[in-house]
Amino acid sequence: MRSRALGIAALFLLPNLLGFLAFTLFPVVASFALSFCRWDPVAEAVSAIEPVGLRNYLDLLGFHGRTDPGGQTSWVANTPRFWESLYNTVFMMLAIPFNMAASLLLAVLLNRKMRGMAIFRTAFFLPSITAGVGTMLLWMWMFNKDLGSINQVLAWVGIQGPDWLQSYFWAKPALMLMASWASIGGVNMILYLAGLQQIPRELHEAAALDGAGRWRQLRHVTVPMLMPVTFFIFIISIISGLEGGFDAPFVMTGGSFGTTTVSLYLYRQGFEFFRMGYASAVAWVLFLIVFLLTMINWRLAEKRVEY
Amino acid sequence: MRSQFNRSRLVVFGLLLVLAASMLFPFYWMAITSLKGKADVFSTEPKLLPGRQLAERVVDDPRWFFHSETGNYSQLLAWQRLVESGRGPRGFSRFVLNTVFFALAITLGQVITSSLAAFAFARLRFPGRKQIFFSYLATLMIPATVTMIPSYILLRELGWVNTYQAVILPSVFTAYGTFMLRQFFLTIPREIEDAARIDGCSPLGLYWRIALPLSTPALAALSIVAFVGSWRTFMWPLIVSSSEDLFNLPLGLTLFRGMYTDPDWPLLMAGSMVMTLPMILVFVAGQRYFVEGIRLGAVKG
Numbered sequence A: 001m002r003s004r005a006l007g008i009a010a011l012f013l014l015p016n017l018l019g020f021l022a023f024t025l026f027p028v029v030a031s032f033a034l035s036f037c038r039w040d041p042v043a044e045a046v047s048a049i050e051p052v053g054l055r056n057y058l059d060l061l062g063f064h065g066r067t068d069p070g071g072q073t074s075w076v077a078n079t080p081r082f083w084e085s086l087y088n089t090v091f092m093m094l095a096i097p098f099n100m101a102a103s104l105l106l107a108v109l110l111n112r113k114m115r116g117m118a119i120f121r122t123a124f125f126l127p128s129i130t131a132g133v134g135t136m137l138l139w140m141w142m143f144n145k146d147l148g149s150i151n152q153v154l155a156w157v158g159i160q161g162p163d164w165l166q167s168y169f170w171a172k173p174a175l176m177l178m179a180s181w182a183s184i185g186g187v188n189m190i191l192y193l194a195g196l197q198q199i200p201r202e203l204h205e206a207a208a209l210d211g212a213g214r215w216r217q218l219r220h221v222t223v224p225m226l227m228p229v230t231f232f233i234f235i236i237s238i239i240s241g242l243e244g245g246f247d248a249p250f251v252m253t254g255g256s257f258g259t260t261t262v263s264l265y266l267y268r269q270g271f272e273f274f275r276m277g278y279a280s281a282v283a284w285v286l287f288l289i290v291f292l293l294t295m296i297n298w299r300l301a302e303k304r305v306e307y
Numbered sequence B: 001m002r003s004q005f006n007r008s009r010l011v012v013f014g015l016l017l018v019l020a021a022s023m024l025f026p027f028y029w030m031a032i033t034s035l036k037g038k039a040d041v042f043s044t045e046p047k048l049l050p051g052r053q054l055a056e057r058v059v060d061d062p063r064w065f066f067h068s069e070t071g072n073y074s075q076l077l078a079w080q081r082l083v084e085s086g087r088g089p090r091g092f093s094r095f096v097l098n099t100v101f102f103a104l105a106i107t108l109g110q111v112i113t114s115s116l117a118a119f120a121f122a123r124l125r126f127p128g129r130k131q132i133f134f135s136y137l138a139t140l141m142i143p144a145t146v147t148m149i150p151s152y153i154l155l156r157e158l159g160w161v162n163t164y165q166a167v168i169l170p171s172v173f174t175a176y177g178t179f180m181l182r183q184f185f186l187t188i189p190r191e192i193e194d195a196a197r198i199d200g201c202s203p204l205g206l207y208w209r210i211a212l213p214l215s216t217p218a219l220a221a222l223s224i225v226a227f228v229g230s231w232r233t234f235m236w237p238l239i240v241s242s243s244e245d246l247f248n249l250p251l252g253l254t255l256f257r258g259m260y261t262d263p264d265w266p267l268l269m270a271g272s273m274v275m276t277l278p279m280i281l282v283f284v285a286g287q288r289y290f291v292e293g294i295r296l297g298a299v300k301g
Helices: A002-034 A055-061 A081-093 A096-110 A117-130 A133-142 A149-156 A171-183 A187-197 A201-209 A214-225 A227-243 A247-252 A262-272 A276-304 B002-034 B038-042 B052-060 B072-078 B091-123 B129-139 B144-157 B164-172 B175-186 B190-198 B203-214 B216-231 B235-240 B249-259 B265-298
Strands: A063-067 A073-077
Touching (some): A002 A276, A002 B129, A002 B144, A002 B164, A002 B175, A002 B203, A055 A063, A081 A227, A096 A117, A096 A214, A096 A227, A117 A187, A133 A171, A133 A247, A171 A247, A227 A276, A247 A262, A262 A276, A276 B144, B072 B265, B091 B164, B091 B203, B091 B216, B129 B175, B175 B216, B190 B203
16 A cells, blocks of 8 residues: 555656756755866866865865975965955845835735726736846846936936946946846735735724824834735845846846856856856855855744744 | 825825836837837937837838838848758747747646646655655755756756757756645645545546646646746756757847847847747736735745
């Protein structure tokens, strides 16, 4: 009976499980091992993978090890490109709190029984569902120095707009602006909307009876009641902020002007400079950061969200 | 009291209108640019409106859009550069067909494999169920950047780089889809299942005749997520395909963009429209399910 049950379950499970083993579980283990190795996939066969200990990790932290013919290893400081890309990534994540506040505001506006709310919800959602290379080219065109719509609008009010994507000062804010457009009306807003609909009406009514206006109700009833949703969105945004951010700089700036994110850096190291081991080490450092942040957030959430 | 209520409704409505207009403005800009000629964008006319030249041109020659030298969309479809395989359509139309093929194959694959696995996790009893499910859950947090390099090495060793299966296969197996559908299958009342079992229904029958039909909303939600996600997928195809024969629209558009030092923006915007519009249509058609799916995947999880 036991083996029959296992056989039937295996039929259901196998298609997914095989893919899971091949493209998730094996890669995770292999990536960890590879991060302690050195390998050039173009020049060498897989058999040439060579262990180098912690060298990749030291390298990305900023110490480059050189081994002379006599076997002596000397350590020199190298350009800390990894830290630069981490700085760029974190800088662009500074938009997260503002995006979340905007999502909440949209959700509050949408959360009422009025005709046309579904149409507004769809309109707000469109940027996030369509975000991709198409909308990135669109924003490149909008950010165009002389002909783009953004600088034209700025010109109406007498401001001469910058060359957004070709400037060390403006490239990051430009990418952040596009990312905000693509995120505030998206999944986060829907989650806030779902959260709002679960708040008992009585709470707002009681607050109104006590003389609380719209703003105070938002601050003292809505926001605290939405704390669990907010924590969830915050964690997800941080994870996707650290891990993502490849497509936009790759397509729009090529990573110039201080827009190389960690994932773009990793891609370049692995697939353009063919340092597979080093790129794997970068991936694991990134994963470690994500993991620690998630744990810290969970701990905080446990303390602060009580039911 | 009544009038104040109406006024606040009016204010909210007006605010929403302004916000929606500013969110949708980029799409409008993309659409009108895609209808202009290359030289039109340099004209001194007010550029935020469709423009007089456009109207004049259409009055002059109503078939203007369809001439491959003038209309951007016809020009795109006529564009060819591929030299590699010599099989199948070439150029831009090939990017479109590749995109459709990738999106359909990945969506179908995800729905089939993850619904089967989800059924096993939700409805079957077998040794190791908890452990396997937990390992699925644990990997949800692992970034794609970790798995990407060994997946590439694996496909390279199989000799699959620059093949359709290399683009499709790794995206077919999704722990997220499995998790979401499992949550949904768990909500199907046990009594229905028991009744069917008494009537002699096999596990496969339960899956096919009961679990799947009762989960249409969840399946639709997963399909939309999978379709849109694979329609716009960029990084993975970039890694495993160097041949233009395999390019999807995102890769094709970046190729286009890179070909000119002085980009033909109206033409590029036409290409962006071709990539963007289908996602809008799919979303608008299925958004009811989609919104439900987000709640299922996130709030319960």
